Amino acid sequence: xxQLVESGGGVVQPGGSLRLSCEASGLTFSSYGMYWxxxxxxxxxxxxxxxxxxxxxxxxxxxVKGRFSVxxxxxxxxxxxxxxxxxxxxxxxxxCAKEHEYANAWGADxxxxxxxVIVSS
Amino acid sequence: xxxxTQSPSSLSASVGDRVTITCRASQSISNSLxxxxxxxxxxxxxxxxxxxxxxxxxxxxxxxxxSGTDFTLTISSLQPEDFATYYCQQSHSSPQWTFGQxxxxxxx
Numbered sequence: 167x168x169q170l171v172e173s174g175g176g177v178v179q180p181g182g183s184l185r186l187s188c189e190a191s192g193l194t195f196s197s198y199g200m201y202w203x204x205x206x207x208x209x210x211x212x213x214x215x216x217x218x219x220x221x222x223x224x225x226x227x228x229x230v231k232g233r234f235s236v237x238x239x240x241x242x243x244x245x246x247x248x249x250x251x252x253x254x255x256x257x258x259x260x261x262c263a264k265e266h267e268y269a270n271a272w273g274a275d276x277x278x279x280x281x282x283v284i285v286s287s
Numbered sequence: 288x289x290x291x292t293q294s295p296s297s298l299s300a301s302v303g304d305r306v307t308i309t310c311r312a313s314q315s316i317s318n319s320l321x322x323x324x325x326x327x328x329x330x331x332x333x334x335x336x337x338x339x340x341x342x343x344x345x346x347x348x349x350x351x352x353x354s355g356t357d358f359t360l361t362i363s364s365l366q367p368e369d370f371a372t373y374y375c376q377q378s379h380s381s382p383q384w385t386f387g388q389x390x391x392x393x394x395x
Contacts, residue, residue: 199382203331210389211323211331211374216382225382261330271378272336273321280330 168192168276170262175281182252188245188262188278195243199265201274202236202247204258252285289313289377293387299395306362308390310375315355319379322351322360326371370394
């Protein structure tokens with residue numbers, strides 16, 4: 167059974183940094199692209215970033231380019247999101263998600279439980 | 288960027304009702320449209336992918352249709368566990384996704 171478990175959230179001041187982790191189990195982690203998706207309190211879902219199965223290709227939404235960095239350690243079945251120069255508007259629950267078993271174009275078929283990041287002074 | 292617009296933003300329904308949610312893309316996305324259900328405090332759950340393909344384990348009362356710019360999610364007979372928020376998501380520009388703003392389904 168696929169499990170994705172996020173950690174590393176918390177409260178940070180504007181301009182600060184935080185690193186989120188997403189540990190995967192029950193799958194061949196190195197075979198799948200992975201996503202981070204966030205949800206601000208009371209709001210909808212927003213795609214943040216994607217990393218290819220081998221870590222060679224990465225994509226970011228415009229609002230986090232140059233501030234966030236996605237990476238992965240396939241030997242540890244773990245996905246990371248390094249968040250620097252955090253802004254109040256980055257406050258959200260951050261979910262990691264696995265690309266669909268059949269194709270990347272079919273969305274994400276497994277999601278973690280989410281981790282809360284609060285950016286506040 | 289491809290914009291996704293859902294309607295309605297919310298609706299009230301009763302158990303047993305047939306519920307329909309619409310999603311419109313700002314440009315043609317072929318059948319690259321996925322639907323998610325999110326219950327309060329929980330992670331999203333994939334219901335349908337490729338506009339009409341039921342994800343494994345999802346009840347058959349959920350169905351999807353559409354192609355191009357207009358898509359529909361239908362729940363044939365609403366069950367108590369279906370009261371939730373539903374999101375469409377385009378994957379035409381995958382891996383750069385866009386979600387609709389969500390449709391909340393609550394108890395009438």
